[in-house]
Amino acid sequence: MGAQKILLRRSTDLPRSPGTLIARIGVMANGRATLALQPTPFHGSFRSAMQHQARARQVLAIESAALRAVGRQLNQSFDDAVEWIIEALKERGKVVVVGIGKSGNIGRKIAATLTSTGTTSVVLDAVDALHGDLGVINEADIVLVLSYSGETDELLNLLPALKRLAGRIIAMTGGLRSTLARHSDLVLNTHVPREACPFNLAPTASTTAMLALGDALAITIMEARGFKKPQYARYHPAGAIGRALLLTVADVMRTGDRNPICPAHASVRDALLVMTRAKAGSVAVVNPAGRLVGVFTDGDLRRHMAEDAGLMDRLLSQVMTRRPITVRSDALAAEAVRIFHQRSIDDLIAVNPRKEPVGMVDLQDLPRLKLV
Numbered sequence: 001m002g003a004q005k006i007l008l009r010r011s012t013d014l015p016r017s018p019g020t021l022i023a024r025i026g027v028m029a030n031g032r033a034t035l036a037l038q039p040t041p042f043h044g045s046f047r048s049a050m051q052h053q054a055r056a057r058q059v060l061a062i063e064s065a066a067l068r069a070v071g072r073q074l075n076q077s078f079d080d081a082v083e084w085i086i087e088a089l090k091e092r093g094k095v096v097v098v099g100i101g102k103s104g105n106i107g108r109k110i111a112a113t114l115t116s117t118g119t120t121s122v123v124l125d126a127v128d129a130l131h132g133d134l135g136v137i138n139e140a141d142i143v144l145v146l147s148y149s150g151e152t153d154e155l156l157n158l159l160p161a162l163k164r165l166a167g168r169i170i171a172m173t174g175g176l177r178s179t180l181a182r183h184s185d186l187v188l189n190t191h192v193p194r195e196a197c198p199f200n201l202a203p204t205a206s207t208t209a210m211l212a213l214g215d216a217l218a219i220t221i222m223e224a225r226g227f228k229k230p231q232y233a234r235y236h237p238a239g240a241i242g243r244a245l246l247l248t249v250a251d252v253m254r255t256g257d258r259n260p261i262c263p264a265h266a267s268v269r270d271a272l273l274v275m276t277r278a279k280a281g282s283v284a285v286v287n288p289a290g291r292l293v294g295v296f297t298d299g300d301l302r303r304h305m306a307e308d309a310g311l312m313d314r315l316l317s318q319v320m321t322r323r324p325i326t327v328r329s330d331a332l333a334a335e336a337v338r339i340f341h342q343r344s345i346d347d348l349i350a351v352n353p354r355k356e357p358v359g360m361v362d363l364q365d366l367p368r369l370k371l372v
Helices: 044-073 076-090 101-116 153-165 205-224 229-234 240-246 268-278 298-305 333-342
Strands: 021-027 033-039 095-099 121-125 142-146 168-173 186-189 261-263 282-286 292-297 326-328 347-351 357-362
Touching: 044 205, 076 142, 076 168, 076 186, 076 205, 095 101, 095 153, 101 121, 101 142, 101 205, 142 153, 153 168, 168 205, 229 240, 261 268, 268 282, 268 298, 282 347, 282 357, 292 298, 292 347, 326 333, 333 347
Parallel strands: 095 121, 095 142, 142 168, 168 186, 261 282, 326 347
Antiparallel strands: 021 033, 282 292, 347 357
């Protein structure tokens, strides 16, 4: 029987997924070769990744359950807190947020959300408060104290001074029978079934609940006070949101020579010259009274050229798109941004109340204006 030739790849060339068989070649003392097939060891990385994901889902489930629990615990105290804060703002008061540790971190976020949505708020460091910073509080203020246990020493030491200086104290705590709860004017219950920490110690679900309840408080107050987009924009002037809400279409549209307009009886050739001079991709078409009746775009040009050899001599009234998409020149720039997002267009005609095209908003201008 003739010798058989066996071609084997080196084990280092083989994939190393779990269960892969690796051929190992040896040489015996008599010179004969040996062949052994061995499975690769089952590395733990794949199994560990699955365990990590499962644990992450458990944590998210625990924190979701905590939010549902806090939602079920809402009562008249939440309504009172909203009304008290609105009354304080009318008296030129503010919300002073106090917390220690993780609760203090959450408190800073709550204060920032309150302030950005129109509710004046400051953060008071509990330690610095005992060394002069209590001067930030006046009798019209509401103090929002965050402590899940309600027994944090630094906060309890501060309570007598807070009760003496502030208008009212609202506690956000999970300890309804705690010292903080007993000495506060109002308690917002943030009790959660358990923490996500395996030892049920590290603040996780409880801080998530505090943060969410703070958001709920801020947004409810904002809506109850009738806080609108223009007011929101005043507090965010540097961002894209603020610019879109502060600027109007008239502030961003192209006008004058950059606003291409042609009468409906003009030819396509004339319209292309106007578009070229304006460096625009479309032209507004108007009737003899100067009111908008259509639009002709470079897209219309390409579509008609494929089937009409005499297109250049056609009247705009024959090839224009009627009832074009428009925006009022006095509308917020945010409205133009919304239209661009919803419609597949590159140019947006701005009109006045008489339906006259007074400007053109070019999609390419929005990034330069930092509106998108």
